[in-house]
Amino acid sequence: MEYLIYGAPAAGILALIFAFIKAGSVKKQDAGDETMQRIAASIQEGAMAFLKAEYKVLAIFVVVVAGLLAWANSSGTAQSPLIAVSFVIGAIASGLAGWVGMNVATKANVRTTAAAKKSLPAALSVAFNGGTVMGMAVVGLASLGLGVLYIVYTGMFDAVTGVGETSKVNEVGMKTALNVLAGFSMGASSIALFARVGGGIYTKAADVGADLVGKVEQGLPEDSPNNPAVIADNVGDNVGDVAGMGADLFESYVGAIIGTMVLALGFGTVTDGSKSVIPILLPLVIAACGILCSIVGTVFVRAKEGADTTKIQHALDFGAFGAAFVMAGATFGIAKYMWPEAGLKFKGISDPVMWHQIGIATVIGLAIGVLVGMITSYYCSMGKKPVNSIAEQSKTGEATNIIAGLAVGMESTAIPMILIAAGVMSTHAVAGLYGVAIAALGMLSTTGIQLAVDAYGPIADNAGGIAEMSHQEPIVRERTDKLDAVGNTTAAIGKGFAIASAAMTALALFAAFKLTANIGPIDLTQPKVMAGIFVGGMLPFLFSSLAMKAVGNAAMDMIEEVRRQFREIPGLKEGNAEPDSATCVAISTNAAIKEMVLPGLIAVVAPVAVGFIFGKETLGGLLAGVTVCGVLMAIFMSNAGGAWDNAKKSFEGGGFKTSTGEILHKGTPPHDAAVVGDTVGDPFKDTAGPSLNILVKLMSVIALVIAPLLRDWIPLL
């Protein structure tokens, strides 16, 4: 069974090869006429300039933190300064995945436009291939990085002795290996947080600037080439929705794998009391298998010439859900193959856990993920009750629209939280805390294809922008719009997976932290624990506030600049002069970089400071507070934003039919009210909401990384 250890890196390499081929096939496509290419080049330049600027700042952060990690782990049992190496590799891998994905996405956009001139299926193929590169780059780099480091570290620290059935874990060695490996997760998470926050600020500042001045004040259409902020807006889609999301899922994926491994070492034993390597290895094997399923899934996402949106939707659903379904079955197979026949003893569970229980935990995880996704989709979908209620309340103005949207967002937390709670309890009943972790991993195992579906949305969006700016025929824009709309359900369910898996991954990491820091029961009625929960619960509120303010500040700068250009450049509005897009791109870039620092640092510093000043129990309370409120606020903000967006869209097209049967169209006062709601929702759903998902996991990962240092630490207070 030793060869299984090579599964993860092998699958990782396979994914990267697949990504490489797909990237090649994207590049081969027709890149359109000169105007299109010029616009696309501006977007790509802007996007790459942002990434460069961002990575420059992050490089300082990475070096400083790596130094601190090396210094703090220079001595002590089960510790090694190599953790700094893992951290740096994790950070680089995450950054690289974002860079690769965005590089291809900014090539795929214009080629999608060109393909959309031919047909919808042709455009789907290009856009989805672009998304696939992102998806495969993420899972490939994660799996390769983790797999190689695992092999190196377990060898270096003599983590496993003996061969085959008789192999045994050398506990201190494995503990050291996993502690060091956790640095990889922390590296990935740190980059992810900054990427999400920075990207989120960028995209919304540009969006608000383009909309408020260009569309509202100057009356230009969406994506008008005369609007100076429109290139920045399109850049924003890439840095926010492609690179940001890629980094996000990279860290979820890595966090779930490492959390599961640490719990496996802590809780899983064989009959003679020694630790088994099987449950530690299992997450890597599941990840490898998930990559295979994802690759197969992407092959099924294709549509025949002349296919309509329904068929394309089916193709996407078939690929994504098919992969998840096969993966669920495969988990049973993997567990049956790897697991000892007599089962494995887990601490805290009386009966040994049998192979099929692992499969059941995965299926529960997937079921919870799908259900949370369906609820998310219900609350955000046009034509459904929640969105209609917001559209209806727009009749009485902006205020009632906003109140309705906030109420919908808050209400939408109810069932997902109950489902997550049920998921935690049921998977724990099946296989203990290890079961909870496996369920989270199950949800994330087909990240490859899920991310492909997610990432092709912004590519299609960009393609539409390029079509508009290069004055293509209306049919081209119509097709890219359809492409963007198709897959929304799949993407909504993907968001459900992301939230549910973030919650469960955070719990797994939390449990891993508790184990590593050697904490007894964390009694929540203890004042120091309660104080931790109070402060931890507050952090997502503070963090969201900072993110939203940052968008506000950045947007103000952008608004001033766009107004200045319309004032000072004669003939700009009429299209007789070129807008100065580069300045807008620079404003968004600088603002995003500047504004991402404070919220990012709070997220990194808070758990460290609390842990060393108030002790590990208070840090445990902090994590519980952050997790609960972070997940709640993430669901609230994402869904409120999504619902506002579609409430606005309800007035477009055929118009919104009110409860009294009246049809209200675009341009009516209720539609204007709905536009306000949508604007409020933008930083909710695209900046603060998604960042919280990372915040929750990042804090747990940091706690896990500093856990060995806190083991015997005497708190300052």
Added chain:
Amino acid sequence: MEYLIYGAPAAGILALIFAFIKAGSVKKQDAGDETMQRIAASIQEGAMAFLKAEYKVLAIFVVVVAGLLAWANSSGTAQSPLIAVSFVIGAIASGLAGWVGMNVATKANVRTTAAAKKSLPAALSVAFNGGTVMGMAVVGLASLGLGVLYIVYTGMFDAVTGVGETSKVNEVGMKTALNVLAGFSMGASSIALFARVGGGIYTKAADVGADLVGKVEQGLPEDSPNNPAVIADNVGDNVGDVAGMGADLFESYVGAIIGTMVLALGFGTVTDGSKSVIPILLPLVIAACGILCSIVGTVFVRAKEGADTTKIQHALDFGAFGAAFVMAGATFGIAKYMWPEAGLKFKGISDPVMWHQIGIATVIGLAIGVLVGMITSYYCSMGKKPVNSIAEQSKTGEATNIIAGLAVGMESTAIPMILIAAGVMSTHAVAGLYGVAIAALGMLSTTGIQLAVDAYGPIADNAGGIAEMSHQEPIVRERTDKLDAVGNTTAAIGKGFAIASAAMTALALFAAFKLTANIGPIDLTQPKVMAGIFVGGMLPFLFSSLAMKAVGNAAMDMIEEVRRQFREIPGLKEGNAEPDSATCVAISTNAAIKEMVLPGLIAVVAPVAVGFIFGKETLGGLLAGVTVCGVLMAIFMSNAGGAWDNAKKSFEGGGFKTSTGEILHKGTPPHDAAVVGDTVGDPFKDTAGPSLNILVKLMSVIALVIAPLLRDWIPLL
């Protein structure tokens, strides 16, 4: 020292006599001309009609719950069906306090108008006397009710044996007495929740209806007599801000006292290991002393003829803070007098707790309360950075105003949560969980005068409405407006006390629940506990959503009705016809009663269902989640609402000076944008926010009441 047992009922009777005298002095005042009296009569009728309708529904609830309590407690150690009696008395006392307060408030309003014709100090006197009746009725009924029941139950269950220094607690007897007494707190809390939710829905539905149709659509001035919803709006101020707030503080006060007593029994012992009665009795003595301080404080709230607003502000501050300051000192005295010289042993603390430590815990509590209040005041005050930032962002429209307000509200949670956490840790360090409870009680001990200051605001507000509707000279309205503005700081600090004390009271009740239900450590990494925290954290979001939707629904009905009247009653707008105010009052009443049921029931049913189905540990998790998220959401929503309100007001008067030096006035587009923010903030700060304060405590009280039943209960799941 036995005579101290009579302190609480004696002080309660004294407070009621004082209230009676003050009520008489209010009634003696000039009630103005016939028009004023007619308007005032309509408001009073509407308010009383609402209370009657509300109490009718609540009567059914009280009878059903009392029956269930009697049945569930018919057997078992330390249980007695008498708990149903306490529950009913608690509910009646809370209802009665609301009724008395509102009855006088609706008499004081018109008399304040009449007095305002003479001078500002005269108007202050009437309005403050009206508020004093409410304050004294609340603390009087609470202290009398608790005191008498304590005497009766301790006698009945032989809770104390021996006399004087040799007196000892009979543990089972005292446990029974306190369990039964907890019913009083639950009765008060249940009524408070429905009163707050119902009153909050009523007041905002009427407010929105009056504003949107009357002011915005028809262009009538504020409080125009031609606006059919304006009487309902004024009724709303009474049922929401007077009766609702009275019930709210009644339950905080009672909850803090009972929580402290239960903790005293659980943790406090004397050297021979038996329980001491002193820490159990102390809370009642503190409450009695607080009443005396409050009465003395109210005497100092007076202003000489010709006094300006600053002098009046000083008088209020002097009364309220003076009372609190004296109370802090008195606590040291009481503790020194009652406490054994050698100190008292508390479980979990190595050294005996000395008398001065009790005083220190009180001072910490008061300091935290004042600090939280100052932060609240900072975030909501005109001219300060947060409110200015919202006003500034109104320049770019409604959306940026809303985003800024939400960001301010979220940010405003940071320091209060840190302060509360610090308060919990430091008071615990001083005197264990008993110290935490004593700190909460210290904050609430001068509720009498604090509530008087709070309740005089809506009286002044109403007086202004009556002045407008009865066409008084502008100076009258000006004076009542000043009166309303004065004391805002005092009231803001009072809100800080309310939030901080709610958090700490909830923790005390939570600890009391844990003790009574005999739970070991509630380990938050246990999946069933974590599941409880997740679901508990969600409840404040769901609850807020329901409350906000209820306001939306009720407001829609009101808007339709007001529009109908303007459409169908000829000459209404011009003042040539009488509006049908009664129908508007009836709509608000019916909507509020109907809509308060669901959120109210969720709050009551959730802890019971979770406790019996999933067990006491999960219920513990639920309480932690509810407390943290409830306090957070309460601060967020109250402060966002307050900040939006004052951002709007920044444009009134001399106008708002932007960062570029421009002066923006009422009626400009930024002011319109700020009006939208204020409307969104209304259900935030007046419906959902304040209800959450009660929700948090109500759930803990219910848990405490069912704790004996859960002791040996085997969960269904």
